[in-house]
Amino acid sequence: MWVFGYGSLVWKVDFPYEEKILGYVKGYDRRFYQFSTDHRGTPANPGRVVTLIPGNDSSKVYGIAYKIKKSDIETVLNHLDFREKGGYERKTVIFYPKDKELEPFEMTIYLASHNNCNYAGPANIDAIAEQVMNSVGPSGPNIDYVCNLATAMRKLFPNVEDYHLFNLEEKVLNLLDESKSK
Numbered sequence: 001m002w003v004f005g006y007g008s009l010v011w012k013v014d015f016p017y018e019e020k021i022l023g024y025v026k027g028y029d030r031r032f033y034q035f036s037t038d039h040r041g042t043p044a045n046p047g048r049v050v051t052l053i054p055g056n057d058s059s060k061v062y063g064i065a066y067k068i069k070k071s072d073i074e075t076v077l078n079h080l081d082f083r084e085k086g087g088y089e090r091k092t093v094i095f096y097p098k099d100k101e102l103e104p105f106e107m108t109i110y111l112a113s114h115n116n117c118n119y120a121g122p123a124n125i126d127a128i129a130e131q132v133m134n135s136v137g138p139s140g141p142n143i144d145y146v147c148n149l150a151t152a153m154r155k156l157f158p159n160v161e162d163y164h165l166f167n168l169e170e171k172v173l174n175l176l177d178e179s180k181s182k
Ligand SMILES: N[C@@H](CCC(=O)N[C@@H](CS)C(=O)NCC(=O)O)C(=O)O
Pocket: 004, 005, 006, 007, 008, 009, 010, 012, 035, 036, 037, 038, 039, 040, 049, 050, 083, 084, 086, 088, 109, 110, 111, 139, 145
């Protein structure tokens, strides 16, 4: 079994896997449109984390496909179902390896759709940055989530642009600098 990571599963891999492949899924865009009340925020002060929203024919979301050993599947799925309990559901998508020698194949993805209870939806990027700056949850500050993802994506896919992610990272880091200079 394969699982696709496009958010915290890119930089926080707390489950066993036997192989990983870089690549992308088509027809989606990665957006900070999901409230996090159990990892990067609280019910009273939710943070914002990523999900995937329908994009256009040229949309691609890059990430990592992890191959789960047969004997680990039940344990890993139980673990990820709990970790992603804040509104994510398992879906099946086609994964396109970055290595064109490899054929596309089906795999599992955790996706928070627009009708889940924690769906935050679109917002002004400055408002999202403010929310990130002011949110912390059981897994740590929301700013760490944004910066860890941006850093990991730059390292793994140095030639891939993700304006939404890197613009948010820049806004959040600017707010951090301003708060330090006060
Ligand atoms: N399904 C996404 C993960 C989305 C996500 O980041 N989920 C949050 C739940 S709010 C998470 O696991 N956070 C762990 C953390 O913030 O440390 C992926 O494929 O990477």
